[in-house]
Amino acid sequence: MAAKIQVSTTVNGEQRRFQCEPQQTLLDVLRDELALTGTKEGCATGDCGACSVMLDGRLVDACLVLAAEVQGKKVETIEGMAQGEELHPLQRTFLEHNGSQCGICTPGMLMAARALLERNPDPSETEVRYWLAGNLCRCTGYDKIIRSVLAAAKEMRGA
Numbered sequence: 001m002a003a004k005i006q007v008s009t010t011v012n013g014e015q016r017r018f019q020c021e022p023q024q025t026l027l028d029v030l031r032d033e034l035a036l037t038g039t040k041e042g043c044a045t046g047d048c049g050a051c052s053v054m055l056d057g058r059l060v061d062a063c064l065v066l067a068a069e070v071q072g073k074k075v076e077t078i079e080g081m082a083q084g085e086e087l088h089p090l091q092r093t094f095l096e097h098n099g100s101q102c103g104i105c106t107p108g109m110l111m112a113a114r115a116l117l118e119r120n121p122d123p124s125e126t127e128v129r130y131w132l133a134g135n136l137c138r139c140t141g142y143d144k145i146i147r148s149v150l151a152a153a154k155e156m157r158g159a
Helices: 026-033 089-096 106-119 125-131 143-157
Strands: 005-011 014-020 052-055 058-061 074-076
Touching: 014 026, 026 052, 052 106, 058 106, 089 106, 089 143, 106 125, 106 143, 125 143
Parallel strands: 005 074
Antiparallel strands: 005 014, 052 058, 052 074
């Protein structure tokens, strides 16, 4: 049995330390060690996007990142999206436009949509669909998700 690895990282703006096995994924540590259960496991193979988080400003599947790899890096999860009690505009529009059904894909969709809007505050519907293509939803036809993202983009631009 390999010795546990000590990791120090920033998660949602807060310095965090944890120990992990060398083969343990970031997803497992977020959920099991840090009690951040908003990030969901959908497939464990990087195919569904349910576990999408930001790692040093880059959208990644937490199931494909080893926890030891986040040493000294910045991790952002769905729990860090709202500002206290104030929902992020994407979270609010997902509620208003029914962009969520069962909720398994929602955290990953929100993280991916946020990454898009940080890079492109005025995306077309095609660009939103392209950007969210790595996030699978079994419940919706994606239309309400796309409408939610476009509504948030409009709100965030002040249009």
